[in-house]
Amino acid sequence: MSTQPNTIDPKEAGHFGKLAADWWNPKGSSAMLHKMGPARLSYIRDRIDHHWNADETGRHPLKGKRAADVGCGAGLIAEPLARLGAAVTGVDAAAENIAVARLHAEGQGLAIDYRQGSVDTLEPRAYDLVTSLEVVEHVTDPAAFVAGLAAALAPGGLLILSTPNRTAASRLLMVGLAEATGRIPRGTHDWDAFLTPEELARLVKDAGLEVTDVTGLAFSPTRGFTLSDNKALDYFLTAKR
Secondary structure, eight states, X not given: OOOOOOOOOHHHHHHHHTXXXXXXXXXXXXXXXXXXXXXXXXXHHXXXXXXXXXXXXXXXXXXXOEEEEETOTTTTTHHHHHHTTOEEEEEEXXXXXXXXXXXXXHHTTOOOEEEESOGGGSOTTOEEEEEEESOGGGSSOHHHHHHHHHHHEEEEEEEEEEEEOOSHHHIIIIIIIHHHTTSSOTTSOOGGGOOOHHHHHHHHHHTTOXXXXXXXXXXXXXXXXXXXXXOSSEEEEEEEO
């Protein structure tokens, strides 16, 4: 097991644990994650194909590879990774989320190794792909968390992160409007904990990885969430070992 420190914030784990039963409801408290889903999965698939020179029409580009999704919630990313062929480990701080994730995966006929805990539960240098989406802004020590993600990557491995940017736009739309109107549960975000792309890139580089891509996740009332050059609201960052 990794010797990385535990970076779980009990308050954050409790907040998301209360949402566990509703996680798979596309119209429930996690509706925003469901709306983000197509853009997130499109980005992940593109980065997988690019990194391993995979056939973009292939159904199982991760066959024979190990993947870990850290901060997996109830499995919205872990399950698609399993369908792409990976042997998947899903890790979440909230035991309630892990219970729901296991039950849902079983119902889908998917064998996913779900673990309650943080990045320190992962074996070092063992995973070809590590994902952690909308998580780094919720941990106690982002630098230690990113270092833990990097430590879990196998040689030649790929790391994919996403997180809100710390901008006036994210304060207004994600913390102000979205939480005030109930589109995101109140108390989900602490704007001061958001990282800019430059800050996150620095943490990734300090962890010994090479940043290969930074892409924005934008929103429009007509098109919903789309991949974009505009990183003001949210963004993805990819790195490799």
